[in-house]
Amino acid sequence: MQASTFPNLSANVDVVVVGSGIAGLTAAVVARALGRRVLLLEKTAQVGGTSATSGGAAWLPGNRHVPAETDPEAPMTYLAHLVGERMDAAQVRAWLEGGIEAVDFLEQHSSVRFRLYGGADYRTDVPGAGIKGRTVYPEPFDDRQLGKAYKLIKNPLPAITVFHGMQTDSRDLAQLSAALQSPGAFLYSARRLFKHYSDLLLYGRSTRRQRGNALIGMLLKSALDSGVDLRVNAPFIRLIQDAGRVSGVVFEENGVRQEVRAGAVVLASGGFSGDPVMRAAHTAYAAEHIGLPPESNVGDGLRRAMDVGGRMAQGNVSDYCRAPVSVLRRKNGEVVKHPHFRLDRCKPGAIVVDAHGRRFVNEACSYHDFVMAMHAAGAVPAYLIGDQRFLRKYGIGLVRPFPFPYRSFVREGYLVQAPTLAALAEKLGIDAAGLQASVERLNGYARTGVDLEFRKGADIYSRGDGDPAHGPNPCLGEIAQGPFYAVRLYPGDSSTTCGLVTDTHARVLDADNAPIPGLYACGVDMNNPSLGTHPAAGCNLGPAIAFAYRAARHIVDSAGTPSAASQNAKPARAKSEWTGAGAAATLD
Structure with a gap:
């Protein structure tokens, strides 16, 4: 195929990265900092993907921001107990060691700055669990540093902003x-x-970016300042392979197919959350499942890797990072999704029941374990319920606490309101006697502070998400003051975890477990080393950063000293002048 190029795009680069989330941007920034010419391809008009709408947390034990461990092997112990005999110890070790190196490298060679997120790991009942925090997230980022290129960053979910877009x-x-x-x-x-x-x-x-949006902003600034050639509206079509080695890609730009040769290709295209066919193959309740990632995440990188001999992992505990989701469907057709991570169901005065009105889970467990419990109990949908006092103090889903108004959510059918529990059950179509009995039992537990059924508030993690000013248990409160309110919860995900089988350098492996030369995968295009057990906050972005760094380092170390042209390459466009040259995008 004859290559055709736009200005500033060479027919040959050192590294092509597919996808502009945190994994893709990290790989591009590290490779460029090490002197390589990098082309970064993004299929949509904005960068960030799922990462831009995420909390930006990364589980990276041992890095310089987190408290020192009394036992440095504790994170390995923790994961070994969670994952069991299926755990690839070498892969997990690469994650942990790579994360420490990645944090140091990025803070020394880019605009990225981290700080401690804190909080306990999700399973504090498991040996080796961290209590003081092994997770970092980004400092706030002022997007004025990007000039006009701030428009490239995908906005956070409206549901997790306040006051007209404040992150x-x-x-x-x-x-x-x-x-x-x-x-x-x-x-x-x-x-x-x-x-x-x-x-x-x-x-x-608002110019103050936070969480995943801030980390994308920092990485984008680093990429543009250092001369990474970023192309938006540039979908990846296929890999080029010569004599068994991946040696480039074909992508599309302004309706024209382009071919570029490269020493290596890194796939970080965001997994398959938006693909209904793959969803049906990887989860129960696929028809009810609601994905939070962009609908453009349809497994492009995964399929193209399989075309050249790569393979998807099998036997994960879960193929998704799961989260309960409520949905507001407006009359104009707009669909607003809200992930119930921790701000409502963990607080005192919340109860979650199934169609029989029965509790089936510790409401304050991790969002991933919550959905796994929904599946196991057949509680699809489930119902999150609180009384008037609870609604105004803590909010429910999209409904913010006092002084924010809530009646529009009732009118739109998102928030169900009734004067009594029996009337609420009738509106929801669930068993009234079962609901009333469940609430009566929970009210008794709230008075004693001990949940005899599901131990809500008994563990360090769930207590950390309760209300510290409430006693005797920060997660248990009575439900008694009408009217009563509910939202329907559906199983959903914040990302996939099932991806390509890779080695400790993030090289994609074939059916014989041999690396496919020139092909790497990271982020959720790579199978998560925790095998979907979801051990802590940031257990997706943690390995994404660690293995993006390891992939870039391996590419550079394998290739040797960069050429003078690569070392001396200047930024293709200054950050304040970036207009998406060669792409169907403008920032004017």
């Missing part, structure tokens, strides 16, 4: 919630709100 992190949420109880929290909240609304007046947006 928040855990500190913001804690301070905003306590603004009327603490002078310090009030001053902090006032400063944040003043900055936010000043930004809206001056720039038409």
Whole structure:
């Protein structure tokens, strides 16, 4: 195939990266920092993918931001107990060691800055679990540093912003919630709100990016400043293979197919969450399953890797990072999805039941384990219920706590309201006697502080997501003050975890477990080393960063000293001048 190129695109580069989430951007930034010419392809008009809408947390034990471990082997012990004999110890070791190196490298050679996320691992009943925190997430990022290129960043989910698009992190949420109880929290909240609304007046947006959006912003700045050649609206078509070695890609730009040769290709295209055919093959309740990642994540990288001999992993505990999701369907056709990670169901005064009105899970367990329990109990949908006091204090799903209004959500059918529990059960179509009996038992547990059925609030992790000002158990409260409210919860996911089988360098392996020369995979295009057990916050982005770094290092180390042209390559376009040259995008 005759190559045709646009300005600034050579027919030959050192590395092609497919996908612009945190994994793809990390691989591109590291390879470029090590002197390689890098082409980064993104199929949509904006970068970030699932990562841009994520919490931005990365489980990377041992890095310099997290508390030192008394036992350095504790993270390995923890994962070994969770995953069992199927665990690939070498792969997990590469994750843990690569994560430490990746954090140091990125903070030394890019604009990325991390800080401690904190919080216990999800299974504190398992040997080796971390209590003080093994997870990091990004510092806030001022997107004015990007010039016009700020428009390239995919926006966060509207459901997890407040006050007309203000992004928040855990500190913001804690301070905003306590603004009327603490002078310090009030001053902090006032400063944040003043900055936010000043930004809206001056720039038409909030310039303070947080969580996954901040990390994408930092990586994008690093990529553009260093000369990574970024192409948006440039879907990946196929891999080029010569004598068994992957030696380039074919992609499409402005309706024209392009061919570019490369020493290596890194696949980080975002997994298959948006593909209904693959969903049906990888999860129960596929028809009810609601994916949070972009619908464009349809397994492009996975399929093209299988075309050249790669293979998908089998036998994971779960092929998704799962999360319960509620959905608002507006009359204009807009669909708003809300992930119930931790802000409502973990708080005192919440109960979740099945169609029989019975509890089936510790409401404050991890979001992944929550959906696994939904599957096991056949609770699809499930019903998250609270009373008037609970709604106004903590909110439910898309409904924010006082002083935010909530009646529009009732009118739109998202929030179901009734004067009594029996009337609420009738509206939901569930068993009224079962619901009333479940609430009566839970109210008794709230008074004693001990949940005899599901131990809500008995473990360190769930207590951390409760209300520390509430006693005797921060996760248990009575449900008694009508009217009563409910939202329907459906099984969903924040990403896939089943991907290509790779080695410790992120090289894609064939049916004989031999590396396919020149082909790498990271992010959720690579099978998660935890095999879908979901051990802690950030157990998707953690290996994504670690193996993106390891892939780039291996590509560079295998190729030897970079050419003078690669070392001296200048940025194709300055950050303030980036217009997507050669792509169907403009930032004017």
